[in-house]
Amino acid sequence: MATTQPLELSPGLKRERRAQxxxxxxxxxxxxxxxxxxxxxxxxxxxxxxxxxxFACAFNLLLGYAGLLSxxxxxxxxxxxxxxxxxxxxxxxxxPEMGILIGTAAAVGLGAIFGMLSIRRQGIYxxxxxxxxxxxxxxxxxxxxFTGGEDGLHGVPRGELFGFISLRNNLAMxxxxxxxxxxxxxxIQRTVHxxxxxxxxxxxxxxxxxxxxxxxxxxxxxxxxxISAGLAGLAGSTKTVVFQLAxxxxxxxxxxxxxxxxxxxxxxxxxxxxxxxxxxxxxxxxLLAQSPLGNWVGPILGVIFVVCVLSFRSGIVGExxxxxxxxFK
Amino acid sequence: xxxxxxxxxxxxxGQLLLGLINGAFYALLSLGLAVIFGLLKIVNFAHGAMxxxxxxxxxxxxxxxxxxxxxxxxxxxxxxxxxxxxxERVLLRRIGHLDHLYGLLLTFGLALIFEGSLVNIFGVxxxxxxxxxxxxxxxxxxxxxxxxYRAWVLIAALGVCLFxxxxxERTRLGAYLRAxxxxxxxxxxxxVNVPLLITLTYGFGVALAAFxxxxxxxxxxxxxxxxxxxxIVVFAVVVIGGMGSILGAIVTGLTMGLIExxxxxxxxxxxxxxxxxxxxxxxxxRPAGLFGKEA
Numbered sequence: 091m092a093t094t095q096p097l098e099l100s101p102g103l104k105r106e107r108r109a110q111x112x113x114x115x116x117x118x119x120x121x122x123x124x125x126x127x128x129x130x131x132x133x134x135x136x137x138x139x140x141x142x143x144x145f146a147c148a149f150n151l152l153l154g155y156a157g158l159l160s161x162x163x164x165x166x167x168x169x170x171x172x173x174x175x176x177x178x179x180x181x182x183x184x185x186p187e188m189g190i191l192i193g194t195a196a197a198v199g200l201g202a203i204f205g206m207l208s209i210r211r212q213g214i215y216x217x218x219x220x221x222x223x224x225x226x227x228x229x230x231x232x233x234x235x236f237t238g239g240e241d242g243l244h245g246v247p248r249g250e251l252f253g254f255i256s257l258r259n260n261l262a263m264x265x266x267x268x269x270x271x272x273x274x275x276x277x278i279q280r281t282v283h284x285x286x287x288x289x290x291x292x293x294x295x296x297x298x299x300x301x302x303x304x305x306x307x308x309x310x311x312x313x314x315x316x317i318s319a320g321l322a323g324l325a326g327s328t329k330t331v332v333f334q335l336a337x338x339x340x341x342x343x344x345x346x347x348x349x350x351x352x353x354x355x356x357x358x359x360x361x362x363x364x365x366x367x368x369x370x371x372x373x374x375x376x377l378l379a380q381s382p383l384g385n386w387v388g389p390i391l392g393v394i395f396v397v398c399v400l401s402f403r404s405g406i407v408g409e410x411x412x413x414x415x416x417x418f419k
Numbered sequence: 420x421x422x423x424x425x426x427x428x429x430x431x432x433g434q435l436l437l438g439l440i441n442g443a444f445y446a447l448l449s450l451g452l453a454v455i456f457g458l459l460k461i462v463n464f465a466h467g468a469m470x471x472x473x474x475x476x477x478x479x480x481x482x483x484x485x486x487x488x489x490x491x492x493x494x495x496x497x498x499x500x501x502x503x504x505x506x507e508r509v510l511l512r513r514i515g516h517l518d519h520l521y522g523l524l525l526t527f528g529l530a531l532i533f534e535g536s537l538v539n540i541f542g543v544x545x546x547x548x549x550x551x552x553x554x555x556x557x558x559x560x561x562x563x564x565x566x567x568y569r570a571w572v573l574i575a576a577l578g579v580c581l582f583x584x585x586x587x588e589r590t591r592l593g594a595y596l597r598a599x600x601x602x603x604x605x606x607x608x609x610x611v612n613v614p615l616l617i618t619l620t621y622g623f624g625v626a627l628a629a630f631x632x633x634x635x636x637x638x639x640x641x642x643x644x645x646x647x648x649x650x651i652v653v654f655a656v657v658v659i660g661g662m663g664s665i666l667g668a669i670v671t672g673l674t675m676g677l678i679e680x681x682x683x684x685x686x687x688x689x690x691x692x693x694x695x696x697x698x699x700x701x702x703x704x705r706p707a708g709l710f711g712k713e714a
Contacts, residue, residue, distance in 0.1 A: 159520050207699055210706040214462045215658060217523060219702065222655040226695040233688065343651065347527060354524065388535030395528025399521050400513060 124268050133264040134332070139372045140271045141329040146352040146364030147278050148321035153350075154359030155282055156314045157294030161217045161346050162204065162224025163322050166197040168231060168341035170323030173197075175243040175336035176236045186249045186257060190270075190327040197323020198316055200227075205315030209308055212297070221343060228341045242337030246330055263332060270328050274321045279361060281317060290314055344388075351391055354398045357405025366406050421562070426684050432563040438680015439673065440569055440638070443576035444631050446672025448653045450583055451627035453662040457600040458620045459511065461522025462657075467650030468533040469625045472499050473632025474641045475537065478548050488551040488637070492575075495633045496626035503625030507618050515617075530647065537643035545640020572634050579630060580669045587665055596620060655698045661711025671709060 099107070127136055145167055152158045174193030177184055208219040231237045248257040257263045281287050289310050292300045301307050330336045339345065348371065356367025378387050398405070404412060421428040448466060455463050476495040480486035486494060506529065514521045550568045557566035587593035599606045599616055607613045639645060660671030675694050682693040701709065
């Protein structure tokens, strides 16, 4: 009778396992932090951070992993927000999760159309096309009958989640937003670490090479664009439910610029970068709004933009990762 | 009264003229973008801000230094052009070796700084700049009233466009510029000072935007946000025309202005958006742009 030998893992595989275990431990710690956060900080502020973090993560999927700079992501945020806001205001029987679902679906549809149009051009033209398409949506939102024009939609009811959990309570609302964020983040994490994500990175590094390897590059770009647009819409829809309003601010090109800044500041192409960046930008806006510098938010964001591009291109998380790799590996 | 498809001739021609003037601004701005893009390979997001600075230089020059319109026509582009050269030297040069998307992001940051600062100093509501005396009033032609200033804007803008075309296509300096667009490393090897050429090119492109700003000062309210909304339309114009050709930029700019004017006559609700719709059509039918080379 042969004795059964325990299967030996190769050292490389072992290291890989350990790295993965560390990563999961890190995720668990963050989720725990998210769970206790509303008892430490103001829930409404945290919800704002989470919505923008999801928005920035969605944007980062395109720029960081597919190398596509979209200058029109405000259009998806606003579409999600307006559709959800309109539905929840006009049909009181509709539960908030249904409103959010339909708003997200609208953003996915818009993302499919914009994606098909904009991936016909590359690089800088791609950025200009997305910007122009988003401006088209901005004018549409001003004129459309359901958006409230310049005033926007106010007093959108938060309602009862699944028909029985009242979201009027900020704590309940927070945990719902946190769940939505975790869902979006997990989806992006899966996408990035899947074979699909590998192909996206290949396209980012060398598009013509990916084409010559036989990948249908346009197809991959389009799917990434639609996922990104959908998650941006989800962020917009959730934000509308939290703040009970949808306005033109979300559709303006400043918003498209802000999400770029969040991603750039936190770290393009890192999973947590956009979260950190969103947290910082929202906090900064919050602090500035109360200080005498309240009117200077725009120029200050501009200065951060310039500094980031000139000398801080890896972003905060990118720099931390670099330091970690240099000293601990 | 003569009617064209149910619209009085005078109204029709009036809107067409307005469209043509808008088109002249699109042409001037997209021309500057194309010149800068040719050599630096970046899309200058600060172009709208430079146009706005041109208009502000005109307004403030008159208010505080007593500089009249005609002097401003020369001085404002000069000052803004020098300012642009400074920006190129100090900021853009340092990211020249990186992905060109960073150039777009950097100039976007600059646009936020200029626009936001001026909003804080001067507010968002625009100031009026008086039309120069010589150009007040207008001509009563057989079918429409032609304000003198609008006629002048059209002539000046087209003149500068053609001058730029001549400079780039027919002079030695222009030949350097075109060669630098094709292969800067080889130019450098031939002993041409390419970094200087790049600085001058950026300055010139920006000066074109500032010139448009001076022309616009008596037409539109001078406000800090006058440039950014215009710039997005110009981006669409650039996507439609492609940035490969000087004449292409001029022709596309004017045509888009005319189309916008016509839309204002027949379907005013879509006047804001028609250029974006044309852009979508072009992307569907001819993705490289009307005058663009296939990538």
